[in-house]
Amino acid sequence: MDTIVQIKDLSVFYEDICVLENINLNINEGDFLGIIGPNGGGKTTLLKTILGFIAPSEGSISIQGNSNFHSKIKIGYVPQHTVFDRNFPIRVLDVILMGLLNNKNLFLRRFSVKEKEAALCVMEQVGISELKNRQIGQLSGGQMQKVLLSRTLLQKPDLILLDEPTASMDNASRTRIYEIIKALNKEITIVTVTHDTSFISSYIKTIACLNKKLFYHGEPALDEAVVEQVYGCPIELLAHGIPHRVLKEHGDEQNV
């Protein structure tokens, strides 16, 4: 299997604070990688470094053997937080179509009928067709995440980086989104950051555990020692591929 992203001896510092230390990680074509780890563990920083938004302080990242800037593959990104003016008078369909803009054709661009049909098709796929004329500021957090995912899908990326794509979603929406992402994974390589370890374990193919250092990368089946190392304390993971209980049962303490 071809390697799409090769991360070699990567360290990233914000001023003098090291947030990623000596990371080595390959992402292969067709992978569905879940990145887990505690708050502040460097997950978003890693995605932004793959995207080329943050320069490595040490080490390197190459995309199909090229630096991020010279890569020929299309990388889609759905950020965790999006800052925008909620009063900006723009409808959902237009926001999704903006996924087709690039720095060569930023403004004053008319979208073709074919492009609009493609946008509507993606909205249907993600289950937000009924929102197409809604003003963007009227959306809930979960709806907004689906709009951002649709905008990314419209770009037909080869690799998608998702930063907690279902953080604001209810169970039904979460299932729907991961089913969609799983279907997309037949053609697109997926990397998703999540805190939802139990939920994604039945979707992902590999898992990476990150807390400044990369503690584990491989099959989505972790042992207790790795989880304790990454999170710094025992954590309960109820999962299919991941061990079912890595915490003592409640009440065990009393039996000690």
Ligand SMILES: Nc1ncnc2c1ncn2[C@@H]1O[C@H](COP(=O)(O)OP(=O)(O)OP(=O)(O)O)[C@@H](O)[C@H]1O
């Ligand atoms: N622009 C920045 N300047 C300085 N420090 C930053 C900056 N961005 C992030 N950090 C710090 O770097 C560390 C890693 O942050 P990052 O957002 O990558 O973590 P994360 O694993 O994605 O966290 P979470 O799960 O809470 O989203 C944190 O301690 C954070 O405060």
